[in-house]
């Protein structure tokens with residue numbers, strides 16, 4: 001592989017309406033591994049990640065929390081950035097779609113596409129899903145109403161809109177897929193995209209007038225009620241981050257080597273994105289890699305079930321690099337993966353502990369006992385050529401696998417040399433050889449093992465950067481582009497060194513370290529460490545303060561109340577919580593409060609619950625109440641408080 005190569009690697013930019021979960025960590029860790037590998041083999045590399053901050057969904061999330069969208073986006077964007085910093089993610093740029101340069105770049109793209117005749121103005125009427133920020137044709141809706149992607153209710157939106165002539169790109173897109181068999185990986189996903197595009201493409205609405213939180217049209221359009229469609233805005237990040245539309249500073253990194261995404265956003269990346277690029281006369285990415293979906297213990301993860309895998313929690317409990325290895329080894333890229341602690345523990349104890357960690361321990365033990373820690377590799381080829389050949393054969397296969405996104409196969413193949421080493425010890429029995437005074441052979445065996453460990457560490461470095469650097473330290477070298485060339489490219493051997501004892505790399509994990517909260521039994525869950533000390537907490541799941549603050553609690557004033565005649569339990573309330581208009585709340589309190597009792601009183605409202613429907617009526621909040629044998633009473637402020645005040 002040539003070294004003048006430039007590698008640009010991207011992740012999706014993450015929406016700021018949620019905190020990072022295992023899905024985000026997975027994409028980012030794959031991208032980080034590719035970027036580290038590219039750097040190690042001497043390529044000029046640019047790795048981009050960031051946050052997607054515009055659109056109706058974000059505007060509404062901010063509003064629910066009583067915040068301005070920018071302040072809200074700042075807060076959540078920082079949680080992503082902090083996590084990646086704590087995870088040592090080696091990004092070169094963290095882009096935010098609210099960055100000024102990005103907005104300028106998006107406007108420039110709009111103007112360019114318009115000049116080319118690819119943008120026109122018309123009216124749009126369609127079924128819109130706010131959650132997916134997408135229009136769907138009626139034929140794709142579930143039960144004529146619900147979003148085919150996320151299942152939420154869609155609404156009919158009629159607006160004036162600018163359109164992108166996507167239909168004009170159908171043939172060019174098909175030609176691209178045809179002529180570039182690896183443009184979308186895995187290949188099965190490329191076939192899905194081809195079938196979709198062959199079915200016909202409609203022009204794409206690329207502006208909205210129903211909300212404000214987005215990039216405005218360029219001034220010369222004189223059309224201030226439009227903001228850009230969030231996907232046009234977001235996709236452009238991949239080039240605005242390189243200076244498109246401003247200083248073009250890093251545009252020589254374009255086209256991207258690999259753009260990593262999840263399978264749910266393939267359509268945007270494999271159809272809209274290349275069409276936009278063609279319209280801008282920019283080259284198309286080399287590979288778009290779509291990975292699968294993570295579940296937990298076989299179940300779909302969701303906030304309401306409380307079973308979302310928090311990457312920080314897993315990394316804290318099991319070690320960041322073990323977690324990285326697990327994610328990349330466990331699932332074939334493109335397939336869905338299941339997170340279970342059992343599977344993670346098996347990988348740590350078996351692949352990492354037994355195969356890799358123990359091999360190093362065996363080497364430290366043998367070289368310490370027989371040679372005062374000295375390891376010489378110069379006679380390896382004289383005695384163990386067959387083993388060396390097998391190792392080199394495996395290593396030669398590895399090179400293309402990473403960038404073809406066959407990451408689990410890469411790791412599988414990388415374990416073969418380890419098995420060659422472990423088997424060689426069992427076969428040649430150094431303790432017997434020493435008894436027979438076969439010193440040179442024993443030393444060469446140690447040299448073989450050290451060489452294998454060194455080569456494997458180099459090739460594993462991108463995935464487990466610190467661990468492998470520790471192994472290298474024990475073996476008296478450092479992993480860097482020079483040692484890569486020496487030991488991998490030029491097949492050189494390790495120079496003589498004195499082995500350094502290091503603490504065990506992968507202490508055995510004997511039991512699950514995170515207490516699983518069974519979704520249906522949340523009230524029974526316990527947190528291992530805390531519950532023993534704190535009897536009172538036994539039987540209650542402990543949460544961190546950030547989890548508590550995810551609930552937005554507000555002082556509300558009931559400004560409208562009526563009884564739901566068909567229900568014994570429900571009151572229909574209008575509760576002012578300091579927003580533009582009162583929230584409609586359907587409350588199950590009729591047995592204890594009449595409409596009159598509650599009208600014009602203050603209550604405490606959970607303000608960021610997903611809206612629900614009760615007897616066909618939308619409910620946009622929940623009142624806090626306490627119920628015991630005597631009945632139910634509402635929780636209210638002790639003194640009147642300003643409507644909309646946050647409770648904390």
Ligand code: MSP
Pocket residue numbers: 011012013014015022023024026027052234235236237261262263264265292293294295301
């Ligand atoms: N903002 C858009 C991307 C714009 S890129 C120009 C977006 N953001 S997202 O935060 O909702 O999702 C980001 C990524 O997380 C997607 O690639 C998505 O596939 C991935 N995942 C979300 N849940 C996931 C799992 N449960 N498992 C694996 N990945 C998942 O979409």
